[in-house]
Structure formats: structure tokens, C-alpha cells
Amino acid sequence: MTEGPARMPGERAAVIWGSIATLLVVVSTIGIFLVAPEDADQGVIQRIFYFHVAIAIASLVAFAVACVAGILYLRTRNDRWDDVGEASIRIGLLFSVLVVITGSIWAKASWGTWWVWSDPRLVTYLIVVLIYAAYFVLRSSAEDDRKMRYSAIYAIAGFASVPLSFYSVRVAESFVHPVVFTSGGANMPGSMLIWFVVSQAAMLALFIALLEVDLVGRRSERALRRLALRLEGT
């Protein structure tokens, strides 16, 4: 066991992406707090925006990855895609919980209450959290092959309901009070935009790094289980 014959697939990727993520997170944190200009309306509070939105987008990417992994699992029936799907959804769920919490803090800071039912972002992310929390409930109540198949199908159906919930909440909002959509979004000055882009890259790298680490862990768990089975056999 001292030297494996070959590196485990993904081992190097985990190290590389971990380093990239660390670097980017450090750079973006410095940029957000020390370099980026203070927002004229919102003041310091606006600095929540950078990671809040970046994490939101990264969580959507995670769910998209899980959806693609689900399709690939149904096509190939290769366990590896089930691993990718579950790991991505777990990270995506973590990220969307973070979006809800930071969004709630932001709401408290700028509107004075922790929760605003008329803010589409908060409400949609709550729905997204509910959708993907159900994924783990489904997983825990089926076995083996069926578990992987159901998870793959649910990852696809769940990803279809994400844009639907986004849109449904926005349709409802647009009739109640029109402009909620851009808060520092489209009309950001370049000096802020660049730090948003760096934060976004940092969060995507963090997602990939966590995913790779998780996958390496899953692979070793699986290898270990195989080994244990073989030893029991002899």
C-alpha cells in the first residue's frame, strides 16, 4: 500500500483545483474588501453581493452538472455518473443554503427584516433548497440500482423545475411590484464587475475542487468495499 501502481483518477485534479480555488478565494476576498469601491447607495452592505450572487450561480452550475450526470447515467448505467450527480447536488444544496442565508442577512441589512416574501431571489432559492433536499430523501429510501436510476431521473426533473420556479416567482412579482430585478446587477461599474467576475471564478473553482475531492473519496470508498468483499471471499 506504500505506492499505488497508478494515481487514482481525479487525484491530481483535486489538488490542482483545490489550489486554484484557494488562490482565487484569497484574491477575491482581498479585492472585495480592500480594492473594490464602496457602492454609492448601499454602502458596505453591497459587498455581500459578490459572494452571494457568485455562489448562487455556482449552485445552478452544480445542479446543471448533476442533470447532465443524470442523463449520462441513464445512458451508460455507469456508477461513476451517479457519484458525480450526488456529489454535485450535495455541493449545490450547500451553496443554495448559503445563498438563502446570505440573502436573508442582506435583506436584514438593507430592509430591516430577515425575510421578505416578495423578494424573488430569496423565495426561489428556498424552493430550490426544498427541491434538492427531497433528492436525498428519495436516495435514502431506495437501494442500489434503483436508487441510482431514481436519483438520475430526479436530478433531471429537479433541474427542469429550477427555471420554472425562478420564472413563476418572477411572473408573480412582475405583477405585484415591477422592478426588483437588478440590485447592483446589470449596471455595475467596471471596477466592481471585475471583482464580481473574480468571485464567480473563485466559487466555480471551489465547486470543482469540492467535487473532485468528494469523487476521490467516493472512489477510494468503493475500492475499499471491493477489497473487503474480496478478503471475505478468501
Added chain:
Amino acid sequence: MRRRQLAALVRKDLRLELRTRETIVAMVLFAIVMLAILQFGFGTRDDDLTRFVGGLMWVTLAFTAVLGVGRSYVAEREQRVLDGLLVSPVPRVVMMSAKAIAIFLYMTVVEVVVIPLVGIFFVKGPYWESIGWIAIAALLANLCIALAGTLFSGLALFTRARDLILPVLFLPALVPVVIAAAGATYSVAGGPHDMSEWRGYCLFLLAYAILFSLVSVATYDAVFDD
């Protein structure tokens, strides 16, 4: 050929239901009880519940849908019809469509009772005209409920805590339908009588139905794959 299979499967479901009437009667009763409970829960101190009633009605219908969808595969599972169906050369898409049609019809029957009844409490404009617009939105919502419900009940069918899994899977996916249907109901019945708002919600329901029918068709083969 396919159409004959589909008709036969739908007829099977309806005949089973007509023989016992257990699902539909229970669904209608459940909806009425639930509405009464909601009304009591909100209290009568605030006299004007009309703004909420449309929403309450759709919440109730969503729960009723979960109930009905949960029942929809019971005969198949308990009397081992499913085993027979799965080995028969009926394409999975046909099976799925038959189930969706059955759920759609059940929901429609429930709504035929519930919407005019509840409508008395919140429709402010001309009664039958408003009910008509609500009915169109309701039919679209039923389409969404039937398509998503068929998929999720298929997923929940062989899981361990089946009765618990279905609402957990199905209700979050129904949130957009409830939002849109309640919005459409409010827009034509409650106050503003705003047809463009109604149209927006109906288009959304249509988009939901189309998206979920694509997902269902793409994945349904894999649901029953053993």
C-alpha cells in the same frame, strides 16, 4: 395500435374507479374538509378573506392532487397489474400517458365541484364568466399536475416510505403551479380583472406542462426499468 392501448388503459383506470368510487369521492371530501379547516384556521375576525380564498383553494387542490396521485398506482401495485403491464408490449410512454389522463380526469372532477363552490366566496365580478376563466387556468394546471404527478408517483412507487416520499418530491415541484394558478385565479376573480396577467400565468402553466412532458417522455423508460 398505440391509441387502442392508451384507450384500453384509461378505460381500465376509469372502470376501476367507477366501480368503487373510492378515490374521487375521497378527494372531493378531502378538498372540502381541508378548505373548511383552512378557513377556520385563518379565523373569521378578519372579515375579508376573499383575497386569500383563491390561494387557499389552490393550496387545497395541490394537497388533493398529492392524495390522488398517491392513490393512482395503488391498484397496479396491490393487484400486481403492474407486473403484467411491464411484461406486455405496451410502450412505457403509453402507460405514462394513460396514468396522466386518469389523474387529469380525477382532478377535473374534483375541481368541477370545488371551484364553483369556493368561487361563491371570492368571485367579485360576473360569476360564471370568472368561473370560466378560472376553469381554463385550472385545466392547464391539471395538465401540469398530471404530468409531474405521473413522473413523481412512478419514482415513489417502489421506494420504502412511499406515502411520505411522494409529497416531499411532488410538492416542491408543484410550487410554481400553485403560484401561477392562484395568480390566474386572483387576476380574473379577486380584484383587478386583469386579462394580461391571467394570460401570463396561463402561458406559464403551458410552458410548465410542455417542459414536464418532455422530461417525462425522456425519462419514463428508466422509471420502470426492472
Added chain:
Amino acid sequence: MSGGSQYVVAAYAVIWFLVLAYVVVLGARTARIGRQVEAISRMLDRRDQREEQPDSEPDPEPEPSGDRA
């Protein structure tokens, strides 16, 4: 303009906290894997000893091979 800076700190603290908690969960799994590997290697040691004493059959090479994914 330090109005509300405590909220910014809170938001970033929550992010750090949960991400690190997730890393701890991953670490806990790695620790479990390590424990199991240890248990297996101890089991192999014991078996090797047992096999050396009666000296009956050659070792069927129980070395864990590299994982092919």
C-alpha cells in the same frame, strides 16, 4: 460608512463556516476510510501469521491492487 458592516461580516462568516464544515465532513469520511484500511491491513497481517505457522499453501497475493475506474 460602517453602517451595516456587521452584516457583511456575518454573511462572509456564514459562508466560511459552512464551507469549512463541509470540508470537515469530507475529512471525516477520509478518516473513516483510513480506519478501514488500517483494519484490513491488520486483518491481513494476522492472516499471514496464521498461514506461516501451518505453512500449507502459498499466499494468494492479497495485495490491494490499484483502482481502475
